[in-house]
Amino acid sequence: MTSDVTEDLWLFGYGSLIWKPPPHFDLRVPGHVEGYVRRFWQASEDHRGTPEAPGRVVTLIDRSHWETLTDQHSDAPPTTWGAAYRIPGPHVAEVREYLDIREINGYSIQYTPFHVSEAFNATHDLPAPINCLVYVGLPDNPQFMGPQDLDSLAEHIVNSRGPSGENKDYLYGLDQALVELGEGSEDEHVHDLARRCRELEGRTSKDDDNQTETSIVGSELKRLGSTDEQEEIEK
Template structure:
């Protein structure tokens, strides 16, 4: 469907925070995957999970052909990058694009890639879109309210074939791209970073949880391993604090 300005409905693929913190005005959310890329925490974040003085770390996508030329401590990666696709009705495309350009301004650029909807047998039961606007963390196909606007002609049925999705990627030539990272040092950095959007570790744990909920097949070892290491770092730091308090109190 096209609006008066010629805009058609937009499909957007999220593979990081967009999985659990969706864009405004979507009317359909579909779990699924893209191929030909590898997800890595190799993008610096100066505006959300860090600051210009102390950037945090967030995910980006690396073309698999390029990734295979790099030396990565995580030497394997799943063939599919799982995430969620959102359909934005044509009447809201311009507004949502403006919102996303601001949200993804820190080194990300617009690309397009084929998205494959998940096999419905691996997903939870269909559910209505939350009316309170709370972030989504479950792997549900979510639909618009039961009585959509008469001006909308978009089908409420999830797509069954590949669709072309817009995706924001921090390409290797962007100034925030860091390249291969030592997993332990990366986890330690994430554990101590924070920015205007909150703790960097929260971003990591939210992504881990959201991926686990998308499908039986949607796990990502890179994310799992970093989350495990980050928790160990946090437990170690907590232990040091508790030990120091005991020593100071003479217990």
């Protein structure tokens, strides 16, 4: 007899999913994956930009491929930090359908081992590693931009906006969320871009000193009960 019970789903978020969690999760776990490099190399036509003027969001690049490219940020940590979410079996189909629709702009489904933070696992009994679903903008997708000049990228982010808001808010929110994940979770690529964007804002908008304070999306994590409540799902 075939069982109708669906197994729990583990989802890894390395962008805004870190601070804007999916609906129906019952556990959020900090940790990292290996073998990837996080970069702001994915165009966003649906969230932080428009089809006419795409913004920029993060994707994961296979480290072996990244090493063949010329990147102004020539160093990258061996691990990519983020948050994994456990979706209970009864909600998996709903969440998968919703995520697949929201992630359609160039991202594809991959699976990767996720390593739980040692500090977190000291008080939890979780498998090591956890096989996680992750949405990745592969290099052959039409939204993949590849290496970009950092100053030009920062200027582009500052000037971009879309249905989900200012592109810079996405960057600042990610920078803050990574710092709050735990020791060693910072990402120099993200942090340096945030610094460049803030400096650019300071030079071009002297009357908007409070904007960089309010633009950090914040770290308050809200557990959502349905996909209808989820205003934005990004990577």
